[in-house]
Amino acid sequence: MQVECHDESGQKVYDMILRQILQDVQIVRAVKDVRIFIDPRQPVFIIALQYQKTSPPILLEDFTEYEYDPEANETFIRIKDEKYLPELLKKLWEVEGRNKIHQPSRFEVILDDPQVKLEGLVVHDPEEDLKKKIYDAIFRIIPEGFRVVEHYSQDNLIVLTCSDEYIKEEYLEKTREIIKEMKENKKNNYS
DSSP states (O other), rough: OEESSHHHHHHHHHHHHHHHHHHHOOOOGGGEEEEEEEETTTTTEEEEEEEEEOOOEEEEHEEEEEOOOOTTTTTEEESSSSGGHHHHHHHHHHHHHHGEEEETTTTTEESOOOOOOOOOOOOOOOOHHHHHHHHHHHHHHHHTTTOOEEEEEETTTEEEEESSSSOOOOHHHHHHHHHHHHHHHHHHHHH
């Protein structure tokens, strides 16, 4: 974690804010690297966060067995692991509608007149959950009033360039330097 600021006391304060918010949002262990550049005289605030890779998404077939009955026009889903049942119900309600989903027991769900292909249906995505927490943390860290934002996201790197006025090319140049440096550090860590 690195905070770059022309003011040493400002640097220490932002380092403390960064660490506290990452802890509050409970993503400290998922974060590989964070870089912050802040210059309130310009005004510009750049935050770049690189996170650990997560486990793959949980698909419907990972924790259920299902079978379509063409006569009844229903799909019967048998739950093998009820850990993801609440997320499954939420997902089915979103894609099929709540009125078409019936749950006679903890271990079975019936889907009337299925319209969506169930094979490969993502029920839980750990990376999406982590990204939501990361964005929550980032928006808590950005100074009040810095609402003009240029966004960059690729692989496991999220970068925001922020200002309280328009984003100048020199801010974007600094952002590109930070991105390049973080990507080079990533390559060096794998070498």
